[in-house]
Amino acid sequence: MKIKVDYTRCTGCKLCEVACSLQHTGTVNPWRSRIRVFITEEYCLPVIAGPYTEAACNSKGVRVIDGREFDECVLCRASCPVKPIFKEPDTQIPLKCDFCGEPPDPQCIRWCATEALTLVDE
Amino acid sequence: MFGWKGKILRVDLSQGSCLVEDTPLGLARDYIGGRGLGVKVLFDEIDPRVEALGAENKLIFATGPLTGTGAPAGGRFIVVSKSPLTGAIANSCCGGYFGAQLKFAGYDLLIIEGKAPEPVYLSIRSEEVAIKPAGHLWGKWTTETEALLKAEIKQKFDIWEASDTSIVSIGPAGENRVRFACVMADGGRAVGRSGVGAVMGSKNLKAITASGRGEVAIADSEGFKKAVMDFLEEGRENKELEKRHMWGTWSLPGRANKTGTQAALNFQTGYFKPFEVFEDPAFIRDNIRVRDEACFGCPFACSKRSRIKDPDYPGTTKGPEHETMALVGSNCGIGDLDDICRANYLCNELGMDTITTGATISCAMELFESGYLPEKDTGCPLNFGNTASMFQLMKETSRRQGFGDLLADGGYAVAEKYGHPELFMGVKKQGMPAWHPQGIEVIGLQYATSNVGACHTKATLPMYEGRKDPAHHVEWTKQDQDALAVVDSCVLCWIIYHGPLWSEKPLVWLRAVTGVDYTADSLALIGERIWNLERLFNLKAGLSGKDDNLPPRITDEPRVNNQVVHLDRMLPEYYRWRGWDESGIPTPEKLLQLGLAGKAGAK
Ligand code: SF4
Numbered sequence: 001m002k003i004k005v006d007y008t009r010c011t012g013c014k015l016c017e018v019a020c021s022l023q024h025t026g027t028v029n030p031w032r033s034r035i036r037v038f039i040t041e042e043y044c045l046p047v048i049a050g051p052y053t054e055a056a057c058n059s060k061g062v063r064v065i066d067g068r069e070f071d072e073c074v075l076c077r078a079s080c081p082v083k084p085i086f087k088e089p090d091t092q093i094p095l096k097c098d099f100c101g102e103p104p105d106p107q108c109i110r111w112c113a114t115e116a117l118t119l120v121d122e
Numbered sequence: 123m124f125g126w127k128g129k130i131l132r133v134d135l136s137q138g139s140c141l142v143e144d145t146p147l148g149l150a151r152d153y154i155g156g157r158g159l160g161v162k163v164l165f166d167e168i169d170p171r172v173e174a175l176g177a178e179n180k181l182i183f184a185t186g187p188l189t190g191t192g193a194p195a196g197g198r199f200i201v202v203s204k205s206p207l208t209g210a211i212a213n214s215c216c217g218g219y220f221g222a223q224l225k226f227a228g229y230d231l232l233i234i235e236g237k238a239p240e241p242v243y244l245s246i247r248s249e250e251v252a253i254k255p256a257g258h259l260w261g262k263w264t265t266e267t268e269a270l271l272k273a274e275i276k277q278k279f280d281i282w283e284a285s286d287t288s289i290v291s292i293g294p295a296g297e298n299r300v301r302f303a304c305v306m307a308d309g310g311r312a313v314g315r316s317g318v319g320a321v322m323g324s325k326n327l328k329a330i331t332a333s334g335r336g337e338v339a340i341a342d343s344e345g346f347k348k349a350v351m352d353f354l355e356e357g358r359e360n361k362e363l364e365k366r367h368m369w370g371t372w373s374l375p376g377r378a379n380k381t382g383t384q385a386a387l388n389f390q391t392g393y394f395k396p397f398e399v400f401e402d403p404a405f406i407r408d409n410i411r412v413r414d415e416a417c418f419g420c421p422f423a424c425s426k427r428s429r430i431k432d433p434d435y436p437g438t439t440k441g442p443e444h445e446t447m448a449l450v451g452s453n454c455g456i457g458d459l460d461d462i463c464r465a466n467y468l469c470n471e472l473g474m475d476t477i478t479t480g481a482t483i484s485c486a487m488e489l490f491e492s493g494y495l496p497e498k499d500t501g502c503p504l505n506f507g508n509t510a511s512m513f514q515l516m517k518e519t520s521r522r523q524g525f526g527d528l529l530a531d532g533g534y535a536v537a538e539k540y541g542h543p544e545l546f547m548g549v550k551k552q553g554m555p556a557w558h559p560q561g562i563e564v565i566g567l568q569y570a571t572s573n574v575g576a577c578h579t580k581a582t583l584p585m586y587e588g589r590k591d592p593a594h595h596v597e598w599t600k601q602d603q604d605a606l607a608v609v610d611s612c613v614l615c616w617i618i619y620h621g622p623l624w625s626e627k628p629l630v631w632l633r634a635v636t637g638v639d640y641t642a643d644s645l646a647l648i649g650e651r652i653w654n655l656e657r658l659f660n661l662k663a664g665l666s667g668k669d670d671n672l673p674p675r676i677t678d679e680p681r682v683n684n685q686v687v688h689l690d691r692m693l694p695e696y697y698r699w700r701g702w703d704e705s706g707i708p709t710p711e712k713l714l715q716l717g718l719a720g721k722a723g724a725k
């Protein structure tokens with residue numbers, strides 16, 4: 001099971017961040033969410049926290065998708081030592097998406113009104 | 123504490139000090155936050171007679187208990203001050219992320235006072251608050267100001283910090299104290315009305331950057347989650363989410379025009395032929411839309427980022443919304459979509475309210491065409507539809523150059539100077555928005571009695587189910603004004619919650635988030651309290667019932683649908699519903715009932 005991200009539908013409402021934070025902490029704090037939305041003038045990009053990696057990579061560059069340039073470090077889902085996101089703000093403990101428990105019930109998808117996030121079997 | 127953060131950030135620019143205080147929680151409960159708490163603080167801290175552009179005036183950026191919670195359409199914040207345009211209270215609202223970031227940074231209110239000796243900007247990163255020099259930003263257009271600040275943030279911190287930081291700034295218009303300058307936010311959003319950008323400029327404050335890593339606590343998080351999910355579910359089913367998401371306010375210009383209720387040619391008529399193309403809103407969406415852009419926590423995402431193919435107008439901006447299309451479009455005799463976008467772009471970049479800019483220029487256009495305003499004064503031919511002159515004068519206005527110096531004081535000042543104040547189409551010196559009151563009579567009453575002068579954000583169209591019967595229009599006006607005061611205090615978005623639209627929801631969100639046992643009745647009372655306190659502010663500032671008026675064109679000359687607005691009939695009835703005396707002053711009994719007894723301003 002995977003969460004498919006269609007960034008072209010994303011409006012930057014950040015309700016997914018709210019949903020995730022509420023689910024895991026009972027409060028609203030985007031920095032404690034396992035999904036973060038990167039906002040630019042032209043598009044918004046939801047990124048879901050993957051596993052923690054011990055070492056920062058050195059392959060930072062630009063990835064071109066559909067003729068649009070993306071910062072690879074922003075696209076990358078890993079929680080890593082040099083990245084500010086996907087860490088508890090107080091303790092720096094890494095955060096990782098857990099599909100909201102067992103059985104999976106991704107809250108971010110339920111709060112996303114635009115179907116930028118959907119659950120796919122795979 | 124739930125909902126509220128319990129802290130106020132007070133920045134004195136004269137002293138260069140930034141202090142954190144406790145939010146008075148009793149007051150927060152009684153005024154909720156946002157517009158309500160803002161006017162309470164302003165009323166208690168300044169004399170309403172102060173010079174709006176003097177150091178004694180204050181500028182309050184206010185969030186509410188629902189800001190930053192994900193309550194649907196709860197992404198707005200409010201700026202409260204004394205308006206340099208109207209001399210009355212200002213309570214302009216704006217969407218985007220600034221309110222949420224201020225809240226995550228830890229503050230219910232940001233109070234700006236005094237005046238910096240040199241241009242500065244304010245940087246807020248949770249507890250790290252600093253006043254920094256802004257000499258390098260002064261004179262810059264608003265998106266360039268934001269871009270420069272974001273580049274600094276990216277360099278100093280990282281790319282995510284830059285993405286998260288929300289910035290408000292003023293353009294040249296605010297710096298030069300144009301009386302209808304706005305504060306711009308997030309690359310094209312506006313704290314539009316009442317000239318709050320001029321107040322910011324008078325304080326030498328160019329911009330504020332805000333980001334925070336704190337939380338907003340929710341009293342009943344399970345109940346809140348369920349209520350929001352039910353709301354989203356319902357919105358998906360009845361397609362309301364999709365409709366608003368698709369068209370935003372772009373469904374309105376064509377519709378208003380078709381029904382003859384569109385402001386056109388300085389309100390000389392309610393219909394403008396070139397606007398027929400907008401009857402299909404896809405024409406607008408297909409031509410200029412870049413992306414749909416939500417405010418924080420808004421599933422509707424009604425606002426649109428736009429771009430036109432003209433290298434002189436690079437990058438993107440937000441809008442034009444319906445009000446803009448009417449005021450700088452049909453009301454100035456301009457129907458070409460690209461030209462409307464150019465005017466919108468310039469207003470956003472220069473930092474001027476699109477509505478009052480349109481109202482001011484259209485007034486000058488009519489004076490010009492009527493022969494009252496000579497070309498030797500304007501420096502250019504200013505007939506309706508003359509876009510070249512309009513764009514030139516907009517730039518001059520932002521610099522207070524040439525004829526722009528007079529335009530910068532607003533349409534009323536122009537009309538008065540040339541001996542025809544009756545040709546200014548506004549209330550309390552603030553221009554009327556898009557809907558022509560002669561098409562929808564009760565809107566006239568709402569414009570006339572609004573505490574901030576004519577304003578689109580304080581009006582409810584009588585087309586909704588439950589608002590149609592004219593026998594109740596005056597009563598509903600009072601009721602809906604009070605309800606909007608609550609909406610603006612939560613802070614929720616007035617576009618989503620006004621009149622009968624989702625009217626039961628603010629109570630649901632407030633109870634779940636704050637844990638306070640508000641009721642429908644207690645909220646109605648709070649709304650009325652806020653409305654009356656604003657009224658007292660205005661009375662003390664020198665306004666009176668005489669300012670609850672409309673231009674004679676609207677009340678005396680049947681131009682649209684063969685109707686006039688019978689304000690003389692509606693106003694006394696309105697005062698009765700309000701519990702005010704016949705000159706529009708709240709009675710002591712009313713003030714006692716609202717917990718405002720003994721407030722100056724009442725007889
Ligand atoms: S599935 Fe659950 S844990 Fe994963 S990002 Fe979505 S809300 Fe967060």
Ligand code: SF4
Pocket residue numbers: 009010011012013014015016017037044046108111112113114115116117
């Ligand atoms: S909820 Fe959906 S539309 Fe909103 S920011 Fe998240 S992914 Fe984008």
